[in-house]
Each structure stands twice: as structure tokens, then as C-alpha cells.
Amino acid sequence: MQVRQLAEMLGVSPDTVRYYTRIGLLEPKKSIDNGYKFYSPNDQNRLRFILSARDLGFSVDDIKQIFHKADEGESPCPTVRRLIDNRLHETEQRFQDTLRLRARMHVAVESWGDKPDKRPSGNVICHLIDDFNKMPE
Amino acid sequence: MQVRQLAEMLGVSPDTVRYYTRIGLLEPKKSIDNGYKFYSPNDQNRLRFILSARDLGFSVDDIKQIFHKADEGESPCPTVRRLIDNRLHETEQRFQDTLRLRARMHVAVESWGDKPDKRPSGNVICHLIDDFNKMPE
DNA sequence: TGTAAACCTGTGAGCTGGACACAGGTCAAG
DNA sequence: CTTGACCTGTGTCCAGCTCACAGGTTTACA
Structure with a gap:
């Protein structure tokens, strides 16, 4: 084939x-x-x-390790359990990061709705971004 | 400096x-x-x-475009509004993907809890992964 | 039998957003 | 004068593919 x-x-x-x-x-x-x-x-x-x-979120390197175990006739299951634990933590981290970023972006777009376009001046490149960054938490 | x-x-x-x-x-x-x-x-x-x-989720290429506008004295704001729209969609997509992956991983780990380790056999490399993939939705 | 186009192949390079390795330059302590 | 600590630019590497390219193969048709 x-x-x-x-x-x-x-x-x-x-x-x-x-x-x-x-x-x-x-x-x-x-x-x-x-x-x-x-x-x-x-x-x-x-x-x-x-x-x-x-x-299931395994990386190719993870899969390589799993194959390695299996090719030697050993059970890859303990490896699999260990690896998914790591990946689960990473995924949780990425999830939280993405969640926060999404919220930030929504707030930004919302707050830009009634703001005008401006030309760059002095050390302000784009007042939308520059000002948003300075906003209170 | x-x-x-x-x-x-x-x-x-x-x-x-x-x-x-x-x-x-x-x-x-x-x-x-x-x-x-x-x-x-x-x-x-x-x-x-x-x-x-x-x-705010802009890529370096986005930032390059923003600088380009600003360096020519034009307002980068319309560009910024357009770009964040794209990035917002991408972030939403990534968020949904990550959400789904996280759920899948949790279900897998949960269902593996009371399953034994097995050696590879025939065309089953790791029964945890092989079987989970075949599970009903 | 020829041949031209369509399709298939392996290999090498490119993508993001940096992190790391490395050879060499610089500078203060002794 | 030299040793060592620190600093620099440049080149290479990472995941997980995707794309570009040159050339080989098969098919349609004359």
C-alpha cells in the first residue's frame, strides 16, 4: 500500500x-x-x-515512547497513565490561559466600540491598545 | 541602551x-x-x-502591520479592529478545541481508573487507548 | 508505437515565537 | 598581564505538520 x-x-x-x-x-x-x-x-x-x-492529546514523542514499550513486549499502560497526567496538566493550563485571553479580548473589543480612530502621536502608537493596557484591573 | x-x-x-x-x-x-x-x-x-x-493576542505579523500603518502616519486603529476580530475567532476556536480535549481527557482518565494494564497483543497496542477510541459517544 | 498530460513520489524547506548553543568581545579584580 | 565573569550577535532547534519542487509513473489518446 x-x-x-x-x-x-x-x-x-x-x-x-x-x-x-x-x-x-x-x-x-x-x-x-x-x-x-x-x-x-x-x-x-x-x-x-x-x-x-x-x-487524546498525546504528543508524537509520547507516542514514540508508547511504541517503544509495546515493541519490546512490555505493557505500555503505565507509561500511558503517566503521560496523560502530564498532558492533562498542560491542557488545563492552556485552557485557563485561553479562557483569560478570550475574556481580555472581549473586554477590549467592547471598550473600543465607542472610541474613535486616532493617528499615532508622540509615543502613542495606537491609543486603543496603549490605553487598554493602562486600564484598571 | x-x-x-x-x-x-x-x-x-x-x-x-x-x-x-x-x-x-x-x-x-x-x-x-x-x-x-x-x-x-x-x-x-x-x-x-x-x-x-x-x-491581547496579536501575532507578531499583526504587530508588524500595525507598525507599518503607524510609521506612515496613518491611523492603525481600523487595522487593529479588523485584526482583533480574526484573532478573536481563532481564540474562540482554540478555546472550544481545548475545552473538548480537556473533557475527553478527563473521561479517559476516569474510565481507565479500574482497568488493568495489559501487554500488547495482535493489533492492540494499548487497550486503554484502543478501546477508549471505540467507546460510544 | 509514441507522447503529452495527469498524477504520484520523496526530499527539503517553511511556518510561530521564541530558547539555546557557541565563539568571541569586554571589563573589573588581582 | 591575566584570569574569570559577563556580555554580544549569529546560527540552529523545537512541534506538527504543510507546501514547493524536481522527477518518476501511469493513463488517454493518436
């Missing part, structure tokens, strides 16, 4: 498959005559797993 | 100041004798603006 066929089967772009191949998550065989990469059913299975893990 | 002094004054790392300089947001003069970059009070003002804009 070539890259495009595998990609379409699992609903990702060929470039994505190439990327996972490049970093060693997939290990297709190289055809002798044309140099094309040939993906096995096992690669197909691995890709399916990669996509599942990705949807 | 040299890079470190400017950086400390506004609470960022020298590397950050170098980065903004490299991409053209700051334009210090090069000292003739030692090649060091010399930042003016105007650079200081620009950096302050950059940090304010950054805190």
Missing part, C-alpha cells in the same frame, strides 16, 4: 503519513525499483493508533 | 528582544566599534507596545 492509499483510508493527508514516517513512527519498506514506500497492514494499525492517541 | 538593559527594564529575556529585532519590529543602531546594537527610547516605547499587543 502506498502513502496516498493509506492516508485516504484513515482520513489524513499523505503529508501527515510522510511526517509520521519521517520521524520513525511508521516503518514502511522501500521498494527496490522505484524507491516508493510500501506500507503494511501493521503500519495501518499503527497509524490508527497514532490518530487515536493524538485525539 | 543595550539589549540586556532594555530586556530587564520591560521584564522580558534578551533573546526575546533579539527576536523582535531580528524580525524587524525593533530597529536599533549598530555601534561602529563593537557591533553591539544600541536601543533608543523609541525602541523602548515600541517594545512596550509590542508586549501590550501580545497580551
